[in-house]
Amino acid sequence: MEIITKIKMSSLPLISIIIPVYNTEKYLSKCLDSIINQTYKNLEIIIINDGSTDNSFTICGKYAMRDDRINLINKENKGVSSARNQGIDEAKGLYISFVDSDDWIELNTYEVLMNCVLNHNLDAVIFEYFINFENGKELFTSYSNLNGMISKTKAVEITISPVNRFSVSKLYTKEIISDIRYQEEIYYGEDTLFACQALNNADRIYYYATPLYHYLQTATSATRSNFNINKLTSIEAYSRLLELCEKKYPSISLIARAAYISIIINMIIEVLASFDFPNSKAILKKLTQKLRKNLTLQLLIWRIPLKDKFKFLLCYLNPQFYNFAKKIIASNGNE
Template sequence: MLISIIIPVYNAEKTLSKCLDSVKNQTYQNLEIILVNDGSSDQSGLICDEYSRKDDRFTIIHKKNGGVSSARNAALRIANGKYIGFVDPDDWIEPCMFEKLYKLIVEHHADMSICGYFKEKEDGKLLNNITESHTICYNQHEALDVILDSESVKGYLWNKLYSIDVIRANNIMFNEEIHFCEDLLFNCQYILNSKTIINDTTPYYHYIIHENNASQSQFSLKKLTSLNALEIIINLLNGTESVDSTKFKNYYMHMNISLLMNAMQKKKCNKNLRVNLKKNLFKFKVNSLSNKSVKLSCIIGRINVRFLYFVWKSFSKMS
């Protein structure tokens, strides 16, 4: 069975070869590896071309820069595989990863398979705790209930294998207007159209934390789009029986408060932005929030944003 692996590439020349070698050398060999060079200005495009010349399983798309969602969508449109996997160009994977993910789907008749991951620094220092491996089977409601929990399903793309039939039958694509939490949105839409999700917590993916990782930034205008993603998810879940959206409301409010506080700290919070982010504090009823610190912060922020900032800054110094 053909598996298409999608790798969006943008200015990744320093890490790309290690990533591509780890994909090329998978024990599961029936692969279509789609590299999307998203307008790189370094040598990434040439590296992609070199791998394509040496291995005909590689397909290259060279396009103008449009962002990671645009790159992934371009690959999804041409993918020939029965199953779809995603890898980021600054990470790498264990040789057996896609063999294990495929076997999980076959053995459990699942729509999605998931594996654990190593979270590590560039020097290899491990940042997450690796616990004893176990396998868990979820239905869609159970998967959505735990997707935000630590050491669980998580909203990442790169530790999962998806069915192209589910994606195309339900027209699930990446929202190109959303630059953060676009992966979480994609996964929630996918899971809502799935029956069985199987998770083997054994780590096969190496997620590398770089100093310049975009996700490490505490505030950016693009990061504000995470709120749009979460609002879409909450609306989807509110229209679904047996799925509780409370955790997503907590996450939305936590993200909104974090963005507001960090924007104020970095002096990037103009009047319009402050007004809009404060307005978001009223989006949900306080009693619909279950996290006590989020609930308290929301109440304080509704009364006085500057006082919330004073409290937040004081606790930040203590931690």
């Protein structure tokens, strides 16, 4: 049932859209156009310019002059989590959404999501997304067996998995995020941690199995950039996720542990690839110890894919040899 079309737009709940901006002048207009032209009009558009050094703030200012729904905030550069947190503090809407400034959304995104919310009295909606590349290529990976109401446990499981781990592919009531914020000391994985903590506060969650968000992968995307020391904070993010699951969702604790171990292995591989990095030997030793402490027999005999079991075990035994084997397989085009 389409509720939106039967209610005056001014009577519909306000959605606050939080957009952190940092040096994205090349993509910013496409992002903002997709938001100001939404078919759902009752929006508060909060743009936080996080100390951009390019033309981003000027572009945002021009949009703010055109659309009085835009609240433009200019601040010194403190990172995306700080910007998002300031946006949450400023938000007046009953519902909260996040959009990154190099991404864009379908023009009916909030109309579709609010129809779900109003039909089912929801605390959160998880929706699917495209992965877009600058060469025009577009990918879509779906949880094809899901569509409709889901349990809190399933929602957290989905978010821990690689398929839908972003906080931008969700709509939240302001109530469920009132007591949480992005962890500003965590630079990678903070997105997934925030989303899981928010879903932990929700009771009624809906999975909408249609992509509405366009996630742009660029050469400088945070998850694709070269190794830096801040990437190690992703281990802390997934450690907290593992703790949450072991405490609240024991049925998916092995999934959380597998995700945690995958992050450790990814960091081991990145350190090996950047071995001239300061203290790399000490970092590698500490990561290997952490891997060996957390890789249990129970996990190895659990129903994870054989490829992952091989990866976990080989990296456990000899990270350098695993990295060498991985390069050989990749060079043969089999990975």
